[in-house]
Amino acid sequence: MRRRQLIQIAAASLAATGLGVHAQSSNFPNKPIRLVIAFPAGGPTDITMRQLADNAGKILGQTVVVENRPGAGGTLPAQLLQTSPADGYTLAQIPLGVFRLPYTTKMTWDPVKDINYVINVTGYAFGIIVPADSPIKNWNDFVAYAKANPGKLTYGSTGTLTSPHLTTELIAQRLGIQLNHIPYKGSAELSQAIVGGHIMAAADSTGFAPLVQSGKVRVLNTWGAKRLEKFPDAPTLKELGIDIVQNSPFGIGAPRDTPPDVAKKLHDAFKKAMEDPSYVQALARYDMLPDYMDSAQYRRFAQETFNREKALVEKLGLAKPN
Template identity: 60%
Template sequence: MNARFLKRLTLSLLLLAAGLAAGPALAQGDRFPSKPIKILIGFTAGGSTDVPFRVLAENASKILGQPVIIENKPGAGGILPAQMMQSLPADGYTLAQVPLPVFRLPYTQKINWDPATDLQYVIGLAGYSFGLVVPADSPIKTMQEYIAYAKANPGKLSYGTPGALTTLHLTMENIAMQTGITLNHIPYKGNSESLQAVIGNHVMSVADTPGWGPYVEQGRLRLLSTWGEKRSAKFPNAPTLKEVGINLVQTSPFGLVVPKGTDPKIAQQLHDAFKKAMEMPNYKESLAKFDMDTYYMDSATYKQYALDTMKTEKVIIEKLGLAK
């Protein structure tokens, strides 16, 4: 072998080795995910939605091998992330949290998309619990006294929620309708805002998910009622609405969607990753801090839940006279 041949052979072997080394890297780059994933949530940072979602995102990032980033899009009762899905690429790199108000959108405002057909449902994650709180120094000490005060002072008893036409707003108006009272609704962008307002005595009461939990435990807020079928395990002293004579149970499951048209294989991969992430103890612990629990639904079940919920929400909206 002459020197020139050896040189060319050596070069060929080097190129072959480089190609073999690069091959897996190129294939890896073609796999999903190959870049960070975003989750859009419709509520402010630091609240009962945001805190558990950040734990879930950290868990999912370890499973997917890419960062999972939370982006807060508060306002409009939590519907903005679902709305944004209508204009984002169907590539699996952006998911949105869908709270209950999304399912009443077609009945409360004019929109050019349909939650039933224009969202691709990935996984049901958890369910909110709800309650009504007042400042610890409020003269109102029970739900019965709350209703009595409202009857004696029509339109003067104010309550805050995360926004107009949210589940909390509609439930409070349902309570008012059932008890014959008139309340003053003050909408906020999220529960971190509304809770600061009630603690600062800028609003007389707040209806919300248990972002109020730590403040109740600290003695800064008083919990008048919870809205589940049975009493809260964490706050057993607070009666349910049914126990105070109001025939109403309100819970609110939520989950994740991707834009319509996302590759089913990618959607399934996301489902599997987030199912593992939600089963980790730290996620369940983060939910428990806000008196919440996991509420798993696979993609098909979650889609059916959306269809069923839209039917029931239509009935409630029409009953309260709030249809567009």
């Protein structure tokens, strides 16, 4: 009799817990949501994600607060998800650097399995720039200087193991040149360095557009499949004989065990927020476009990218020792 009562009490307790979780989910959101992004304030990621967050907050009926956590190759927000409650109130930007982590450092979590991939929203366009007064006038000059001065051509990126860093190193490997990489914490800091003459070149997303328009820097190349409308005179890598096309989709993730109905509500709100003209206009300032993937598509993309990034890290000799 006693055992039967204990079983009944335990079952009732579990049921009550389940109902409590369901009640919390159905009431979601009832407080502000935190969206952690991987780059500093003032750069293209920050500006466009703040517009998206503002749009989503209006749809959800709660403020979506953007928090900046730069550094570690853009992986700090994803790491934060591993210790955050799975309730939908902490979200993170997931840049490509997240998928390189297991190959470059020791980890206790899996970037594919331990993140709930909510929605992909956009991606970066990239290129290499030099100061407007640089004696390097075009890509041929860049390569010629690097070949004549091994390891002396300094270039900055938005951080070690980010897409601008790894792609530039891949370009250098293909051309047989040696460059000197200087990492920065984001596009805003990198822009100050190139304008201030602290580095000879910069590899970055097209957040450098205002510097080009103000005559402070010159674009040597861009990395997409075709020339960018904003920089029609800048050749693509493929036009320069380098068979590389690099773009960098990113989206929003949540803690792994986030309830499905909460994840769906977030997906639906951010999808609608992406479609708002204000977000499209914010992206256009940096030659970015909406790049929608639903949760299932985004999860598949994560797995495919995880596999592909392993090959890139190993090719560049940057993989951690076993």
